[in-house]
Amino acid sequence: MSQEKLVEIKNLKQHFKTGRHSVVKAVDGLNFNIYKGETFGLVGESGCGKSTTGRTIIRLYDATDGEVIFDGENVHGKKSREQLKKFNREMQMIFQDPYASLNPRMKVADIIAEGMDIHGLEKDAKGRESRVHELLETVGLNKEHANRYPHEFSGGQRQRIGIARALAVDPSFIIADEPISALDVSIQAQVVNLLKKLQEEKNLTYLFIAHDLSMVKYISDRIGVMYFGKMVELADADELYKHPIHPYTQSLLSAIPLPDPDYERTRERFTYDPNNHDTSEEPEFREVRPGHYVLCTTKEFEQYQREHGTGK
Amino acid sequence: MEKLLEVKNMHVSFDTYGGEVKAVRGVNFDVNKGETLAIVGESGSGKSVTTKALMQLIPQPPGRIKEGEILFEGRDLAKMNEKQMQKIRGKEISMIFQDPMTSLNPTMKVGNQIMEGLIKHQKMSKAQARKRVSELLELVGIPDAENRINQYPHQFSGGMRQRVVVAIALACNPKLLIADEPTTALDVTIQAQILELMKDIQKKTDSATIFITHDLGVVANVADRVAVMYAGKIVEIGTVDDIFYNPQHPYTWGLLGSMPSLDSEDEELYAIPGSPPDLLNPPKGDAFAARNEYAMKIDFEQEPPMFKVSDTHYAATWLLHENAPKIEPPEAVKKRMEGNANGSSSSEGERI
Structure with missing residues (x-):
């Protein structure tokens, strides 16, 4: 590509x-x-x-x-x-x-x-x-x-x-x-x-x-x-x-039913609540990991970087 | 386990100008108390017709139940007249339809639609019914029930409407719930909510469910047992683990292989070639033979009987005959069978 x-x-x-x-x-x-x-x-x-x-x-x-x-x-x-x-x-x-x-x-x-x-x-x-x-x-x-x-x-x-x-x-x-x-x-x-x-x-x-x-x-x-x-x-x-970094993506992914009964028995669904976001400023699109962009505020950006690190 | 419903050799046909369409051609299955049986198959495989026939919701004519017995707690539903069926529908067996947009009456308040069954079957007074409706709305997770009762369907979102449909179906504590693709029209997140709700309620009320869907992910989530239908017949039936981890019928392989798994790499999807047969003139022999790369000579001449794989697991394919050559399922399916047995749960854990 x-x-x-x-x-x-x-x-x-x-x-x-x-x-x-x-x-x-x-x-x-x-x-x-x-x-x-x-x-x-x-x-x-x-x-x-x-x-x-x-x-x-x-x-x-x-x-x-x-x-x-x-x-x-x-x-x-x-x-x-x-x-x-x-x-x-x-x-x-x-x-x-x-x-x-x-x-x-x-x-x-x-x-x-x-x-x-x-x-x-x-x-x-x-x-x-x-x-x-x-x-x-x-x-x-x-x-x-x-x-x-x-x-x-x-x-x-x-x-x-x-x-x-x-x-x-x-x-x-x-x-x-x-x-x-x-x-x-x-x-x-x-x-x-x-x-x-x-x-x-x-x-x-x-x-x-x-x-x-x-x-x-x-x-x-x-x-x-x-x-x-x-x-x-x-x-x-x-x-x-x-x-997945953004909580909405996480909830979307956790909701996909997979054709695997063992996985489905233990699946835990994650629900997204838009009110949990930091509202101190307008969120922007930022690169958290290489090639991986997330809509977030400065505070969230720092949090995501701590949690998900940069690169592998 | 106690049998709630037994379907024996059911045939359903439709008489059309073109001739007799044999939509269901000899289906046998039973449903035990408290369990969920999923019926999977493509559109036109006869899964909806099968369940509609159970409720006698097939318009007659052109449709008719040609032969077979439908024993519900020992009574044969196929022989009941309309009046007797009305006592069963909604009270002992109820149904959730696919599209919540069209299965509610747009000119009737939601509360009244739920009340209908209660007043008719349980001879409740209006006041009693209203109280029960509030309880039901709470049960299905609709907040602010008191006000919601007086609203019309268009004031509800798709997911909320489907909850209302679930509430109507559950109103009279049915022993058997038939859900015909209840989540197909919904988004994945809403789908997950409705499935959780249905499982929850089933646990509380100990009712049995027949769940129709073409989404194998949903099947893995809800089902205890699975029946795979093709061209009006059940081609494989077994527990959910039998079907997903030890599938025997090539059609089941095709269904499993045609779904990409989340960790599958760039290999081509295993697609079933061709399209389902025309049931106006069902093919001679095994209906799946023309699309089956493992088909043998006998597949084009004789229909395979149900071979027993284990006590819970049966499949109709000549490959299980003792004289048949040993055939390995395609790579994509084998990987799924093995991968599922061990690694998958750990990789999922990492995902979230």
Whole structure:
């Protein structure tokens, strides 16, 4: 994995107006980088703003404030059609619900080729067809599937179609918003293996949004934990699971049920109480261990450093 | 141990335009007093249909219990009429549904929804029922019960709503509780709370639970015994340790292997290839054969019977036949079986 930044998220904010005087701060000041070729996992409970983050990065929402720098250029702000097209080719998204994210009135071939048509990638019908067939095979379907409609497919197959659609324009960065949570356990493994294989073959970068922490740990290189629109902890996947520092991360990890009866019998759950934080100052994002950042105040920072040490 | 429920050779089918869908094809199991039986399987494996059939909640037509007996304390539920069933539902057997957003009536105050069963089954007066409702809300961990009684479901969060559903299910002290994916729609932290609550209450009331889920982590947490379902049949049944540390059926291996463990490294996940069979025309022989890399010739011709592994552990796979070749489970599963027996608890301790 290179240390070259592909995406830089700077102080990203996304506030929704829900009434004349009330504002929901779904994303409130996020800062992180995604490096080329890595998988960045974003976890948190429902409502913490992880999906909003993904959707704002790809410009499905206009950010309230902050910047998303993709390959050196800001994604947000005023853009011409041409410039937008360029981003859209580089950045694609895989959605959560494979039942809702495919147009039921379009044939699979047209769903997959829609992006190519918009970007004018394949001029003649023959080229378009063979590209669709190639993509179907890449994701483990076959070319007979091209002329069918989405309802003829199972959930796992539909998610594969969604992946083929994202790949059609040769993107370098894919945002996967809970791509497996609507699928059965055995099918989840198939899709995750496929995503991993594609990443190796095409040198893709992923932002993987999920709430299933064991799957996120498995697929991600680095993981960010979100809580109420803020990132509270960011570290390498192994580091985060071995040495969670922020109490919220600890409680989240202690709540994952593992398929191991002996462990489950002795498991002790840790509950998070946001009132236990030091409130003497605004918490900041600080590096407690190498590459391991935690949202904390000065006092907490000192405490965390004492408890968790610097390095091994 | 005393048997509370015995299900014998139950078949459930649905008549559709396409033909007869055999959703449950001969299921046998029993539930003892005070224990938790988990039923696991993919969607479409027939786990929900099985439990709905126990409560006679299958719409008839198109569904029907084709044959089999459901003995609850010796009485056959399959032969009861609607009136008799109404005396059982909610009173002796009650159910927790998957989605707390849709299983509560949005136009009815929460208190009244809990009271319904009490007034109907236990012939309580409204005042008595109200008192009991406050107790129940406290039992399931909803603070400020007095005020909460008069609120509507939309004023509760997802976790709190599921607590209300649990309270409704527990209102009449049922002997058997059926929980159909009670935590699937919830966040992990809330899930942990609800599971703890259910286990706690079970200990207090000594009721038995049938727990349906596809999350093996949850199974390991709650279950005493586990039944693995595939294509309308139970393919393996045993104690929770039998299933997790000594699984015999290739499908169980697949389920266990397809979940990443928290300390697994970069190896590929063991995925079960293909997808479940169409139960409109169930395949000949073992329904899992087409997805089973260990399938033998006989798997495509004849259905395997239940082979006995130990007194508590049975599995339906020809691999257990005396003439079958000896086959080792895949690496990922073997590691899980061994790793679990010793090292895992220490590594967890370090984690937190």
